[in-house]
Amino acid sequence: MNFYDLLLPRKIVFGAGRRREIGILAKPLGNRAILVIGSRTLEKLGIVQQLIGDLEESGISILTTKTISHEPETSDVDQLIDRLRSSLLPHDFVIALGGGAALDLGKAAAALLPQSIQDAPITDYLEGVGQGLKLESAPLPIIAVPTTAGTGAEATKNAVISSYSPPFKKSLRDDRMMPSVALIDPELSLHCPAKVTAESGMDAVTQLFESYVSRRHQPLIDALIEQGLPLAFDALPKLAKCPEDLEARCKMAYAALLSGIALANAGLGMAHGIAPALGVHCRVSHGAACALMLPSTLRTNAEVCSERYAKLARLLLRLDSNVSDDIATEKMIGRVEELCDLLGVPRRLSDLGIDPSLIPDLAKDSKGTSMSGNPKELSTEDVAEILRKMSF
Amino acid sequence: MNFYDLLLPRKIVFGAGRRREIGILAKPLGNRAILVIGSRTLEKLGIVQQLIGDLEESGISILTTKTISHEPETSDVDQLIDRLRSSLLPHDFVIALGGGAALDLGKAAAALLPQSIQDAPITDYLEGVGQGLKLESAPLPIIAVPTTAGTGAEATKNAVISSYSPPFKKSLRDDRMMPSVALIDPELSLHCPAKVTAESGMDAVTQLFESYVSRRHQPLIDALIEQGLPLAFDALPKLAKCPEDLEARCKMAYAALLSGIALANAGLGMAHGIAPALGVHCRVSHGAACALMLPSTLRTNAEVCSERYAKLARLLLRLDSNVSDDIATEKMIGRVEELCDLLGVPRRLSDLGIDPSLIPDLAKDSKGTSMSGNPKELSTEDVAEILRKMSF
Numbered sequence: 001m002n003f004y005d006l007l008l009p010r011k012i013v014f015g016a017g018r019r020r021e022i023g024i025l026a027k028p029l030g031n032r033a034i035l036v037i038g039s040r041t042l043e044k045l046g047i048v049q050q051l052i053g054d055l056e057e058s059g060i061s062i063l064t065t066k067t068i069s070h071e072p073e074t075s076d077v078d079q080l081i082d083r084l085r086s087s088l089l090p091h092d093f094v095i096a097l098g099g100g101a102a103l104d105l106g107k108a109a110a111a112l113l114p115q116s117i118q119d120a121p122i123t124d125y126l127e128g129v130g131q132g133l134k135l136e137s138a139p140l141p142i143i144a145v146p147t148t149a150g151t152g153a154e155a156t157k158n159a160v161i162s163s164y165s166p167p168f169k170k171s172l173r174d175d176r177m178m179p180s181v182a183l184i185d186p187e188l189s190l191h192c193p194a195k196v197t198a199e200s201g202m203d204a205v206t207q208l209f210e211s212y213v214s215r216r217h218q219p220l221i222d223a224l225i226e227q228g229l230p231l232a233f234d235a236l237p238k239l240a241k242c243p244e245d246l247e248a249r250c251k252m253a254y255a256a257l258l259s260g261i262a263l264a265n266a267g268l269g270m271a272h273g274i275a276p277a278l279g280v281h282c283r284v285s286h287g288a289a290c291a292l293m294l295p296s297t298l299r300t301n302a303e304v305c306s307e308r309y310a311k312l313a314r315l316l317l318r319l320d321s322n323v324s325d326d327i328a329t330e331k332m333i334g335r336v337e338e339l340c341d342l343l344g345v346p347r348r349l350s351d352l353g354i355d356p357s358l359i360p361d362l363a364k365d366s367k368g369t370s371m372s373g374n375p376k377e378l379s380t381e382d383v384a385e386i387l388r389k390m391s392f
Numbered sequence: 393m394n395f396y397d398l399l400l401p402r403k404i405v406f407g408a409g410r411r412r413e414i415g416i417l418a419k420p421l422g423n424r425a426i427l428v429i430g431s432r433t434l435e436k437l438g439i440v441q442q443l444i445g446d447l448e449e450s451g452i453s454i455l456t457t458k459t460i461s462h463e464p465e466t467s468d469v470d471q472l473i474d475r476l477r478s479s480l481l482p483h484d485f486v487i488a489l490g491g492g493a494a495l496d497l498g499k500a501a502a503a504l505l506p507q508s509i510q511d512a513p514i515t516d517y518l519e520g521v522g523q524g525l526k527l528e529s530a531p532l533p534i535i536a537v538p539t540t541a542g543t544g545a546e547a548t549k550n551a552v553i554s555s556y557s558p559p560f561k562k563s564l565r566d567d568r569m570m571p572s573v574a575l576i577d578p579e580l581s582l583h584c585p586a587k588v589t590a591e592s593g594m595d596a597v598t599q600l601f602e603s604y605v606s607r608r609h610q611p612l613i614d615a616l617i618e619q620g621l622p623l624a625f626d627a628l629p630k631l632a633k634c635p636e637d638l639e640a641r642c643k644m645a646y647a648a649l650l651s652g653i654a655l656a657n658a659g660l661g662m663a664h665g666i667a668p669a670l671g672v673h674c675r676v677s678h679g680a681a682c683a684l685m686l687p688s689t690l691r692t693n694a695e696v697c698s699e700r701y702a703k704l705a706r707l708l709l710r711l712d713s714n715v716s717d718d719i720a721t722e723k724m725i726g727r728v729e730e731l732c733d734l735l736g737v738p739r740r741l742s743d744l745g746i747d748p749s750l751i752p753d754l755a756k757d758s759k760g761t762s763m764s765g766n767p768k769e770l771s772t773e774d775v776a777e778i779l780r781k782m783s784f
Contacts, residue, residue, distance in 0.1 A: 002406075002407055002408060002578075002639075002642050003406065003407035003408075003410070004406050004407065005403070005404065005405050005406070006403070006404035006405075006406070007402065007403050007404075008400035008401065008402060008403075008404070009400065010399065010400060010401075010402050010570065011397070011398070011399055011400075011567065012397065012398035012399075012400070013397050013398075014394075014395065014396050014397070014398070015394055015395035015396065016394060016395075018395070028530075028568075138420075175403070176420075178402065186394075219619065219646065220616065220619070220650070222619070223615040223616055223618065223619040224612065224615055226615065227611065227612070227614070227615040247394075250394050254611065258612070
């Protein structure tokens with residue numbers, strides 16, 4: 001417990017209906033909000049228009065951008081920056097409202113807009129690809145308003161950006177990209193479709209599990225995970241039955257927030273190492289990829305961290321302390337598999353129509369920041385072998 | 393769990409020896425550091441000079457101020473502001489190094505220096521006294537470097553300032569006073585005298601207990617307290633025996649950090665409601681006042697929150713789940729009293745030479761922000777009666 005850094009959103013505002021406070025929260029951050037929206041449903045329901053009204057009432061002017069409804073690609077970021085750069089004003093800030101896609105696009109725009117190099121594409125700033133450029137100027141302030149309970153991007157310092165040709169999915173990362181305000185209103189997730197609720201929920205669950213045993217795990221984050229995982233395991237089955245259960249939406253929104261704080265400070269592991277490759281090679285959504293990889297990740301790491309897994313298992317399953325670490329861990333993995341089955345998330349590569357001939361490419365492209373946090377060291381061949389066992 | 397705000401330091405850097413990173417941490421915050429120091433010991437040991445060297449090596453110039461060795465008074469703040477205001481430069485920031493006294497003085501200076509009203513004394517900004525002025529301009533950025541494990545002021549948004557004539561001890565409070573960086577190097581507390589270690593440690597313990605049952609208690613803070621209290625109960629007896637136990641210093645520094653995050657977000661209660669009155673009427677140090685009031689605070693609140701106390705008790709004392717809430721709570725209070733005895737902190741007003749004739753004034757001046765968080769509503773007469781029972 002003796003060495004760690006913690007990076008946190010300066011302000012977290014949580015509660016059903018609290019989106020109406022956006023004007024008061026935005027006022028100290030600037031004069032004009034660049035609005036990045038990721039939910040057509042919320043537009044149709046008039047919720048976006050209501051938020052714009054609340055902002056304008058606080059004297060904040062609005063610059064709207066195109067609604068994004070897919071995980072952001074390099075071209076999305078480059079086009080947005082091209083469009084906005086010439087009209088940027090001194091006290092602009094970003095409000096990103098939506099799932100992980102909108103939050104990541106908003107965070108990337110906030111990061112790149114103030115940079116003095118005018119023509120460098122986003123790729124040049126992404127980890128492991130391009131020129132390795134760093135942000136010279138501070139990003140614009142960000143208010144992140146999640147509408148799904150999953151990525152926790154409202155409390156992270158990175159934005160994940162995809163490219164399909166060449167295929168990569170990489171992070172733009174800088175401490176100063178941590179949102180100034182995370183405004184979490186669980187009512188905004190009430191209209192989330194069942195598939196998105198399940199897949200984004202499993203992203204959060206995977207993040208909580210991976211951060212707990214990551215090479216950079218640390219005590220404050222442990223406490224948050226020990227609280228958050230049982231909430232997610234309670235809420236997800238309830239939401240599968242009754243999507244309007246606001247209490248369960250609250251629990252899941254909170255668990256997702258904790259998972260974001262966790263990954264930003266403790267890192268991730270194998271599931272998040274392989275998920276980007278599944279995204280760019282096979283167009284698997286991030287949440288589905290995480291859910292797919294979670295059980296095998298737990299099994300793969302069990303031999304090196306069964307003590308920590310067993311601690312989580314005893315909390316999650318309320319096991320007696322006389323159950324051995326190995327049995328507790330095995331019961332917990334069984335419980336994760338039951339949850340995956342209940343939610344109808346994929347369990348095998350074949351469930352997603354992924355051809356085993358892609359496995360070598362998937363394994364090769366699974367090295368990255370997330371994989372570097374995995375407690376068990378895995379070679380490309382190890383990853384390929386794990387994927388082969390999950391083929392059918 | 394459905395409504396809460398969380399205000400957190402943007403960055404926490406924790407670890408033995410990590411004070412040497414101060415140059416890198418300070419660089420993004422400005423060009424010149426206004427240094428507020430609260431430890432003559434660290435000056436004598438050359439540690440302050442070493443930090444100044446590290447800052448200068450990063451290209452940061454230094455403006456030193458008078459060392460403070462007592463809890464800050466209104467005159468300390470006013471004099472510091474008078475001295476510094478005319479020489480303030482655009483990219484100044486504050487580094488406060490010391491116990492709660494130096495951190496609070498540094499935070500108050502950071503808050504008041506940029507204000508355009510030139511001649512308003514600090515009193516006009518304090519809660520419940522003066523003109524009720526608000527901060528119009530944002531405070532200077534703050535790096536807080538605690539050298540005691542107690543107040544948690546490295547993670548709070550207020551500064552406590554005393555006056556003896558007229559007698560009051562009140563907070564200057566603003567969300568933007570939350571430090572930009574909390575740099576916690578437990579080695580800095582190795583030279584802390586036994587009395588300061590015990591009293592500041594009991595301040596942290598009291599904060600953890602009070603935030604857990606406060607009217608504004610909330611789930612993320614619960615998780616931190618459930619982790620922090622057992623660490624403090626483990627560390628304080630070890631430090632009483634062996635002040636050089638770095639592992640115990642780390643645990644206690646961490647528990648104090650958690651207690652600051654806790655009080656900033658969940659508020660406090662009766663012990664912190666009465667402690668300021670004991671400070672200004674009887675010159676009792678803040679930590680001693682907290683320790684004095686903790687057992688009776690726990691007893692007073694037990695009837696309205698025995699379920700939450702019992703949860704803490706089962707964690708702290710590893711009690712079986714079949715022990716009743718009342719018995720668990722009583723065992724926990726007994727354990728707190730044992731800790732107080734072991735640390736030699738005062739238990740009765742007479743231990744501090746306080747005359748019972750002061751009780752009416754003490755009770756009258758115990759209404760404030762902290763008291764408003766206490767789970768049990770207490771009238772002035774209730775407080776007087778509690779103090780009377782603690783006289784001898």
